[in-house]
Amino acid sequence: MSAKFMTRASHSLHQGPLAIGRIFMLIVTIPYYNIFWYNNLNSVSRILAAESDSIKLIDAANGWMDKKSSELKFVQVASAIIAAAVIASFSWPNIGTDYWLCPALWYSSLVLAGFALLVSSQQVAIIESFGKISIDSSEQDLLRVINSIVRLKRVGSGYELSWNSVYIWQSSMMSLSYSWCAYMAGLTLHVCSPLIMGKRSGPEFRTAIMFIVVAGFTCINFSWCSYWVYAKSTKRDD
Template identity: 30%
Template sequence: MVARRPTFGQAIKRSSGYVLSSLITLPYYRFYRQNTLLPILAIMRSVRERESDDVLFQRTRYWRERKLREFQFVQVAGTLLAAAVIGCFSWVPNDGQHWLGPAAWYSCLVLSLFAILLSSSEAFIFSTIKDVPGKTSQARELAMIARVEPITPQQPQPTATDGREKGKGRQRQDVQVKIKWIMVFTWQAPIMLVAYAVICFLAGLTIYVCTPLYDGLGFRGESKASIFYLVSFVASGATFVWCSFWAYRFIDLDEQDLYTVG
C-alpha cells in the first residue's frame, strides 16, 4: 500500500517550527494566527500553485497592510503599558510584598520599551516596500517569509509526443516553497513582546493588591479590597477570553479562500 503524501497544510502543521511557534504564541495565538501565520501560508500556497501575479500581489499587499496596522497597535499598547508601570512605581510599597511583584513590573517596562522599538523598526521596513506589482518586487517580499526553489524533475528520453507538448510543459514549472520560521518569529515578535508585557503587568498588579491575603497579618479591610479585585479580575478575564474567541471565530468569512491551507 502506497503511503499518502501529506498535504501542504499537514506538512506545515507537522513541522517543529509550527509546534514551537504555537507554544510561544499561546497567550495571543488567535491574533498571531490571523495577522501573521494564515496570510503567510496563503501567500506560500499561491506561489506553490503558480497562481497569477495579480493574486499574489493582492495577498502580499493585504498581509503588509495588516502588519502595519498591527505595528501601530503595538506602539500604542506598549506606550500605555510603560506609562502604567511607571505610575505604579509611585505607589507605597506594601510590607510583606513578594519580590515577584516588582520584578514583574520591571519586566513589563522592559518588554514594553522593546516592543515599541521593534514595532517601529519593522513598520519602517514594511513602509519602504514599494507597492508596485512585478516579479522583482514579489521576489523580495517572498524572501522575507519563505524560500522558493524550482523543482527540476528527471526527464526521460524525448519522444514524438513529448516533442509536441514541449512548449506547453515549459510554461509551468513546479516550485518547492519552504517557510522561514525564523522570519515568522521575527514579524510576530512585536505583538509577542507586548502580550507578555501585559501578562507581567497583571501579575505584578495582582501580587501587589493581594499582599494582605498572604502577608500573615490577618484578615482586615485591605483583604476585602483584594478579594474584590480578584473577583473583578476573574470576571473581566473570562469575558475577554469568551468574547475574543467568538470575535475571531467568525472573522473573514468572505475570504475563506485566502486562509485555506489544507
C-alpha cells in the first residue's frame, strides 16, 4: 500500500473534533491497542481512503469484515476461557481470607467476560448477515456494510470517521481485555495477600515475592514487544 494512500486516511483521523474521539479511544484501548489499530483504525482508514473507487471500497469492506469476524470469534473463545478461570478460582482455598478487592475484581471480570461473549456473538451474526461483497453485489448491499462502519459527511459528499461506530465494533474486545486485567489484578491480590496482611516470612511470603518478580518481568516484556510490533507495523516510507 502506498504512503499516499494511507496518509489521506490517517489525516482524516486527526481533524477537528475527531481528535477528541481519538484521544478517548487511545486511552480506553491501551491494553490492546495493537489489535485495535490493526482490526479497526487501519481497516476503517482503508475504507475512507477508497472514497469513490468502488473496487477499493469493496476490497476494504471485505477486509474489515474478515478481520472483525476473526477478532469476534477469538473474543468468544477467550471470554469463555476467562469466565471458566474465574469460576474455578473461587474454589481455591483461603479465598474467604483474601482482601475484599480480590473477589470484587473477579466478579467484575466474570461480568465483563459475559458481556464480551454476548456482544461478540451478536456482532458475528450481523457480519455473517452481510455476506461477502463482490463487484456483482448491489449498491444497497455495499452500503449496508459501509454505513455500519463509517458515516456520511455532514457537509459535502463522501464518508467520514464515526468514533461511535468504532467504539461499538471494538466493545467486545474492550470488555475481554478489561476482564483479563481484572482477573489478573484479583489474582495478584490473592497471591500477595500475605504481604497485605503484614506477613514477612514463610512459604506464602516467598510465593508472593516470586509471583511479583515473574509478573513484573512479564508485564515489561509484553509492553516492550507490543510497542515495537506496533511501531514496526505502522512505519511508512517517506
